Amino acid sequence: MWTSTPGLVFLSVLFFYGCKSASGFVCPRICRCFSNTIRCNNVTEGSALMMGQRDKRLFLYQLSFNTISSHSFEDLTGVQRIEITQSVTLETIETLAFNNLPSLTEISIQNTRSLMHIGHKAFNSLPKLRYMSISNTGIRVFPDITSVNSLETEFILDICDNLYLQEIPPNAFTGVTKEYITMNLYNNGIREIHDYAFNGTKIDKLVLKNNRNLRVLHRDTFKGATGPGVLDISATALTKLPSQGLESVLVLLAQSAYALKSLPPLQGLWSLREAHLTYNSHCCALLSLNRNRDSLINPAWKNDSTYCDESDPSARVQQVLGGSADTPLLMDVPFFSAVNLFVKEEDFGDVNFHYPELDFCQTQPALVCTPEADAFNPCEDIAGFSFLRVAIWFINILAIAGNLTVLLVIFTSRNKLTVPRFLMCHLAFADLCIGIYLLMIATVDLRTRGYYSQHAIEWQTGPGCSIAGFLSVFGGELSVYTLCTITLERWHTITNALQIERRLVLTQAVTIMAAGWLICLGMGMLPLVGVSSYTKVSMCLPMDIETPLAQAFIIIILLFNVGAFVVVCVCYVLIYLAVNNPEFPGRSTADTKIAKRMAVLIFTDFLCMAPISFFAISAAFKVPLITVTNSKILLVLFFPINSCANPFVYAIFTKAFRKDAYQLMSAMGCCKSKASVYRMKAYSSEKAIRNNLRSNIKNTTQE
Ligand SMILES: *[C@@H]1O[C@H](CO)[C@@H](O)[C@H](O)[C@H]1NC(C)=O
Ligand SMILES: *[C@@H]1O[C@H](CO)[C@@H](O)[C@H](O)[C@H]1NC(C)=O
Ligand SMILES: *[C@@H]1O[C@H](CO)[C@@H](O)[C@H](O)[C@H]1NC(C)=O
Numbered sequence: 001m002w003t004s005t006p007g008l009v010f011l012s013v014l015f016f017y018g019c020k021s022a023s024g025f026v027c028p029r030i031c032r033c034f035s036n037t038i039r040c041n042n043v044t045e046g047s048a049l050m051m052g053q054r055d056k057r058l059f060l061y062q063l064s065f066n067t068i069s070s071h072s073f074e075d076l077t078g079v080q081r082i083e084i085t086q087s088v089t090l091e092t093i094e095t096l097a098f099n100n101l102p103s104l105t106e107i108s109i110q111n112t113r114s115l116m117h118i119g120h121k122a123f124n125s126l127p128k129l130r131y132m133s134i135s136n137t138g139i140r141v142f143p144d145i146t147s148v149n150s151l152e153t154e155f156i157l158d159i160c161d162n163l164y165l166q167e168i169p170p171n172a173f174t175g176v177t178k179e180y181i182t183m184n185l186y187n188n189g190i191r192e193i194h195d196y197a198f199n200g201t202k203i204d205k206l207v208l209k210n211n212r213n214l215r216v217l218h219r220d221t222f223k224g225a226t227g228p229g230v231l232d233i234s235a236t237a238l239t240k241l242p243s244q245g246l247e248s249v250l251v252l253l254a255q256s257a258y259a260l261k262s263l264p265p266l267q268g269l270w271s272l273r274e275a276h277l278t279y280n281s282h283c284c285a286l287l288s289l290n291r292n293r294d295s296l297i298n299p300a301w302k303n304d305s306t307y308c309d310e311s312d313p314s315a316r317v318q319q320v321l322g323g324s325a326d327t328p329l330l331m332d333v334p335f336f337s338a339v340n341l342f343v344k345e346e347d348f349g350d351v352n353f354h355y356p357e358l359d360f361c362q363t364q365p366a367l368v369c370t371p372e373a374d375a376f377n378p379c380e381d382i383a384g385f386s387f388l389r390v391a392i393w394f395i396n397i398l399a400i401a402g403n404l405t406v407l408l409v410i411f412t413s414r415n416k417l418t419v420p421r422f423l424m425c426h427l428a429f430a431d432l433c434i435g436i437y438l439l440m441i442a443t444v445d446l447r448t449r450g451y452y453s454q455h456a457i458e459w460q461t462g463p464g465c466s467i468a469g470f471l472s473v474f475g476g477e478l479s480v481y482t483l484c485t486i487t488l489e490r491w492h493t494i495t496n497a498l499q500i501e502r503r504l505v506l507t508q509a510v511t512i513m514a515a516g517w518l519i520c521l522g523m524g525m526l527p528l529v530g531v532s533s534y535t536k537v538s539m540c541l542p543m544d545i546e547t548p549l550a551q552a553f554i555i556i557i558l559l560f561n562v563g564a565f566v567v568v569c570v571c572y573v574l575i576y577l578a579v580n581n582p583e584f585p586g587r588s589t590a591d592t593k594i595a596k597r598m599a600v601l602i603f604t605d606f607l608c609m610a611p612i613s614f615f616a617i618s619a620a621f622k623v624p625l626i627t628v629t630n631s632k633i634l635l636v637l638f639f640p641i642n643s644c645a646n647p648f649v650y651a652i653f654t655k656a657f658r659k660d661a662y663q664l665m666s667a668m669g670c671c672k673s674k675a676s677v678y679r680m681k682a683y684s685s686e687k688a689i690r691n692n693l694r695s696n697i698k699n700t701t702q703e
Helices: 004-018 042-050 280-297 313-323 345-354 356-361 386-412 419-447 452-460 463-495 506-529 548-580 591-620 628-637 641-652 655-667 672-691 693-698
Strands: 038-041 057-061 081-085 106-112 131-137 155-158 180-184 202-207 230-232 251-253 274-276 368-370
Touching (some): 274 280, 280 368, 386 419, 386 655, 419 463, 419 506, 419 641, 419 655, 463 506, 506 548, 548 591, 591 641
Parallel strands (some): 057 081, 081 106, 106 131, 131 155, 202 230, 251 274
16 A cells, blocks of 8 residues: 555646646546657546546647557546647557547547558547547548448548548448548548448448539449538539439539539439539530430429428438438439430339338429529530521521632732721731631531520530630631721721822731730730630620620720721711812712722621621620520621621722632633623723722722
């Protein structure tokens, strides 16, 4: 008796002075701490109990050593929680470090940035464990937690903020618990989850969000697992979901998962009741597929009804998954294989059998999906109406053929390159861009007809849409700019009719067009580098006005177009006045003809301007003047009018052009007689023209 007293005194001295290390680490009363390790087992617990001390919670922070060795925490009967935190020196947790702790319900190892190694079976035989957290550590290998063997229901596992943790190997969770488990695996560096990673577990909820490098879920990732009921892959880099193993997913969260451009496989997601996705067109596709599926399975489900349980989704999942834990689970019943997904009606009874909740409600709950279709992305094909589909083909073929002809003739012409010809060449090129843009849109529309929303994101965020959008803006603006330049040149030529030396020379024209190219290239590029964007609508036009910069961009385009239109109008009025001036040399009776022609030009210009202005105004001020569906009519029918009309109005219908064309044809061996006749005519008219300056207006400026 007497001899044991100094021992106890020694122990208390040790406790009060020896165990308090300089770093601030406090040794728990039921443990014994040494310079390089800690020991907490039934022996140390027993001696602490003799002093009337009993800890249910071990809180270890700022550990002063780098290893938690084997059997450090063993056979403790009273301890329910162990927390190890804020320990920068801790590097290793050895095999069987936490062994056989029958009362332990929670264990958390957090904020130990140097912790690299967690030994095999480090967490062994923890039957009451309900919560486990390994967060914000330096581990690179997935910790072995397969010998936890918890018997608790509703196990929660947190493995978060481990930035160096890159993979989840096969069978990583086998043996954690036989019951349902919630896995929060967010904010890790996980890149890849292997086949059979969840083998042998029942997953209630699997949160993989914020694993920003997570690109691959292998096809058999969920093989051998039950669930998950809730799957959260928000803010990951996943490009697609596995086609198998998602049969029991009721709630899918995939917000800010921008790489997930292809539609989640609905065939595999047939339990899906709630989806919160990144792209609204995916919702379009899911909802429409779901409608078809429900009505095919049972017509009584056509009338979507409210779901019986309006509580939060995870509770609902618990209810459904947990409730059916004893019965064979739905996903084990192979009645919805990909082949007979929609046809086997007789198997439908099984659903009610396994889902008592649904049985009670008697109806299929409606699928909820966000984000819903918005003004920019209505659930429809690119060409919303079928007449547009026809029109868009007609117009693009006309534009491409007309402008190619003009380019071909001008390039092969043996005549001297004059300023008007030079400008015409640019105009045709710009209009050809619009034609190609329309051709691209029309082709994609034809290929995705009837199910565009399934492909919407792949198209809109892909390179095709960027190229098309660039062509539309670049071509549209270059066309406007060139038209403006052509008109100015004509006006300049007419007002300086008598002073040949003051006319525009080719080098000046080249400079002006070079500036135009730079401006238009810039305008086309801006949406590609983040000012507005081409990805917003199916037509690939820059309709994104979320930022003030994007709004300014749209307003500048608007001002550019309106400015050009005003210049064209003013020039024509001035030309008309000049021509009608009695003092103007060589005034003739062709005035009305010229006036008519100008009216046509201004009118087509205006028609072409109208939709752009509509959009720009509507977009710039965020006032929906017109829906996207209706805007397509304007865009398809009016936007390219100039591109179709320009080659005819400015080139093909002019005498100079026809002369070139006949020369080309005669060179190719046909229409020889016509060409020579024309050459005669052209020659004589040329003579006449020299005396008639008004013909400048008709763009027959052959000096
Ligand atoms: C501590 O636990 C071990 C293994 O469970 C057991 O053999 C031993 O008797 C226990 N010691 C005390 C003092 O309870
Ligand atoms: C899946 O787990 C079971 C036991 O739970 C095991 O027998 C099987 O080998 C595992 N499959 C793979 C591919 O690891
Ligand atoms: C669905 O609703 C419509 C009208 O609300 C009703 O006429 C029809 O009978 C309903 N169908 C079923 C199968 O309940």
